[in-house]
Amino acid sequence: MEKYRKYLPAAIAVGALILIWRTFFSVSETEFVLVTQFGRPLYAATDAGLHMKWAFQSATYFDRRLRVYNPRPSEFLTRDKKNIVVDSYVAWRIQDPARFVQTVGDPVAAEMRLHDIVWSGLSAALGAHDLDALVAPGGKVQTGDLMDALTDLTDRSALAQYGIRVADVRIKRINLPEQNKQSVYARMRAERERIARQYRAEGEEQALSIRADADRQKAEILSAAYREAEKIRGQGDAESTRIYGQAYSKNPRFYKLLRTLEAYKKVLDDKTTAILSSDSELLRVLTHGEAGAK
Amino acid sequence: MSLLRRFVWGILLLWILSGAYVVQTDREAVVTRFGAVVEPRVLPGVHYALPWPIDRVSTLKVRQLQRLVIGGEAADMVLGKTQPLASQFLTGDQNIINMRVVVQYSVGIPADYLFRTANVAQTTGAIVEAELARRIGRSDVDAILTTEKLAIQDAVLAAAQKRLNEYGAGVKLSTVNIESVTAPPEAADAFRDVASARADTARIVNEAQSYANDLLPRARGEASQLMESAEAYRTAKVNEATGDADRFTAVAAEYAKAPEVTGGRLYIEAMEQILPRIRKLIVDGNGNFDLSIIRRGDVPKNP
Numbered sequence: 001m002e003k004y005r006k007y008l009p010a011a012i013a014v015g016a017l018i019l020i021w022r023t024f025f026s027v028s029e030t031e032f033v034l035v036t037q038f039g040r041p042l043y044a045a046t047d048a049g050l051h052m053k054w055a056f057q058s059a060t061y062f063d064r065r066l067r068v069y070n071p072r073p074s075e076f077l078t079r080d081k082k083n084i085v086v087d088s089y090v091a092w093r094i095q096d097p098a099r100f101v102q103t104v105g106d107p108v109a110a111e112m113r114l115h116d117i118v119w120s121g122l123s124a125a126l127g128a129h130d131l132d133a134l135v136a137p138g139g140k141v142q143t144g145d146l147m148d149a150l151t152d153l154t155d156r157s158a159l160a161q162y163g164i165r166v167a168d169v170r171i172k173r174i175n176l177p178e179q180n181k182q183s184v185y186a187r188m189r190a191e192r193e194r195i196a197r198q199y200r201a202e203g204e205e206q207a208l209s210i211r212a213d214a215d216r217q218k219a220e221i222l223s224a225a226y227r228e229a230e231k232i233r234g235q236g237d238a239e240s241t242r243i244y245g246q247a248y249s250k251n252p253r254f255y256k257l258l259r260t261l262e263a264y265k266k267v268l269d270d271k272t273t274a275i276l277s278s279d280s281e282l283l284r285v286l287t288h289g290e291a292g293a294k
Numbered sequence: 295m296s297l298l299r300r301f302v303w304g305i306l307l308l309w310i311l312s313g314a315y316v317v318q319t320d321r322e323a324v325v326t327r328f329g330a331v332v333e334p335r336v337l338p339g340v341h342y343a344l345p346w347p348i349d350r351v352s353t354l355k356v357r358q359l360q361r362l363v364i365g366g367e368a369a370d371m372v373l374g375k376t377q378p379l380a381s382q383f384l385t386g387d388q389n390i391i392n393m394r395v396v397v398q399y400s401v402g403i404p405a406d407y408l409f410r411t412a413n414v415a416q417t418t419g420a421i422v423e424a425e426l427a428r429r430i431g432r433s434d435v436d437a438i439l440t441t442e443k444l445a446i447q448d449a450v451l452a453a454a455q456k457r458l459n460e461y462g463a464g465v466k467l468s469t470v471n472i473e474s475v476t477a478p479p480e481a482a483d484a485f486r487d488v489a490s491a492r493a494d495t496a497r498i499v500n501e502a503q504s505y506a507n508d509l510l511p512r513a514r515g516e517a518s519q520l521m522e523s524a525e526a527y528r529t530a531k532v533n534e535a536t537g538d539a540d541r542f543t544a545v546a547a548e549y550a551k552a553p554e555v556t557g558g559r560l561y562i563e564a565m566e567q568i569l570p571r572i573r574k575l576i577v578d579g580n581g582n583f584d585l586s587i588i589r590r591g592d593v594p595k596n597p
Contacts, residue, residue, distance in 0.1 A: 027329050029405070029408075089420040135388055137434050171427065172427055181480075196487045196491035199488065199491040199495050200491050203495025203497075211502050218512075222516060225518070228520075229520045235528055239532045240535030243535035244539060261561065264564060265567055275576075277577060282569075
């Protein structure tokens with residue numbers, strides 16, 4: 001006995017270390033620690049930092065971080081009996097480790113339970129609306145509100161049953177089943193063709209109206225110019241007539257003589273045959289001699 | 295014994311010194327003590343934390359942008375690696391479009407980034423994808439393809455950032471960039487035709503515009519030509535009349551002085567001009583002559 005006494009301090013030191021090791025435990029920011037006594041959960045240490053327990057109690061660590069679970073995309077029926085493929089995600093974390101460990105135990109099992117809750121929730125939520133309301137310009141049904149309600153529902157049920165906090169249930173994608181897509185493509189093509197035709201017709205309309213407008217303006221410009229020009233010509237004619245009248249009225253007899261002679265020069269050309277009397281003013285001298293000049 | 299003591303002190307000193315650490319310039323550090331955060335944000339420089347196993351220092355490259363792609367990488371798409379489903383979105387008017395979106399994010403709050411979510415990339419991706427699909431599901435295909443792209447990017451960025459903050463993920467989104475939006479191959483030709491119809495429209499309208507631009511100046515030129523020639527006509531007319539009138543007035547004044555002589559002279563001068571050109575038959579003053587001489591046509595021509 002005496003012989004082993006010298007090992008006593010070392011043994012005490014080792015014992016103390018083990019005791020410290022079993023008594024103190026640290027809780028990380030990312031974890032919950034569930035303290036159990038012979039398999040029975042006692043309490044959960046949720047604050048990060050150093051904690052103490054009795055050496056005979058044991059600690060189980062749970063990841064408390066937010067996880068994102070992506071269920072497989074699955075088909076749902078809308079109220080108007082149309083199939084849609086919905087891809088969603090669930091953001092969740094462990095809230096109540098004691099309940100969690102008793103009911104589900106590990107994250108994979110938890111996700112399976114969540115899948116069931118979310119699936120039935122989505123099925124009910126989407127089944128209450130027509131496709132045209134769920135997917136519509138401007139959004140007739142706010143899918144955001146729909147999902148907020150579903151998140152609440154899922155959260156309440158998951159927390160009560162499994163100690164899981166559901167932070168969010170969101171639709172990642174609403175799509176159409178493969179077999180429906182061909183008809184969608186056909187509709188899209190038809191719609192595009194209509195739009196293209198409309199564009200072309202509108203272009204034609206615009207072009208025609210531009211051309212017609214130009215033609216009208218041209219006609220307007222030219223006719224207005226014609227009107228002005230004729231007015232000016234008329235002024236010229238009137239003015240010249242006035243000038244002539246004023247001048248000629250001073251001596252109408254002389255004007256008549258002058259003008260008649262002038263007219264003769266034009267009227268009488270080489271096709272004319274004049275039968276002149278020898279008694280005429282011009283020829284009298286020819287026939288009667290000097291006496292004819294009188 | 296003193297050697298052993300010195301050795302023990304040495305070990306202790308080394309242990310204490312092992313708490314010193316350096317944070318590089320592009321990083322920030324978070325210090326936890328027994329798992330609890332004590333220093334949520336340690337800036338670059340030399341620092342000291344209590345040595346293992348008390349404190350733990352986690353460093354993060356806070357400025358480094360992480361990149362994730364929604365809708366499959368372009369290279370993978372060419373190689374046919376990704377499913378077309380990944381890139382297909384349903385628009386508000388129930389058209390299907392293919393999209394590829396690149397999200398870039400960095401560390402916002404280091405402690406949250408490290409400890410709040412199990413998988414930062416997966417969480418961020420899911421949130422952005424959900425927000426994106428929601429916006430797409432509320433917009434028209436035409437708007438998405440043309441005008442609304444930037445607005446959608448901004449809206450998705452804002453909404454996703456808000457949600458990330460709600461989750462306390464400590465992520466800071468820097469860009470949500472719609473890299474490509476295309477019509478599905480099954481309807482692509484029809485979409486291209488719309489684009490070319492739009493171009494055709496612009497071309498037709500431009501042609502009409504150029505027709506108008508050509509026509510109107512010409513018409514205006516023609517109009518001013520008309521006006522000018524009318525002006526010229528008026529001026530000419532008035533000048534001619536004035537000239538004629540002046541000449542007449544002058545001659546008339548002279549005529550009035552000796553009407554008999556001047557009248558006779560003018561008459562004879564006119565006859566001088568006229569008679570040489572025309573055929574003439576001079577008949578006897580009593581007026582008897584045989585018209586047949588005209589008919590026979592043997593009248594001599596002009597001298």
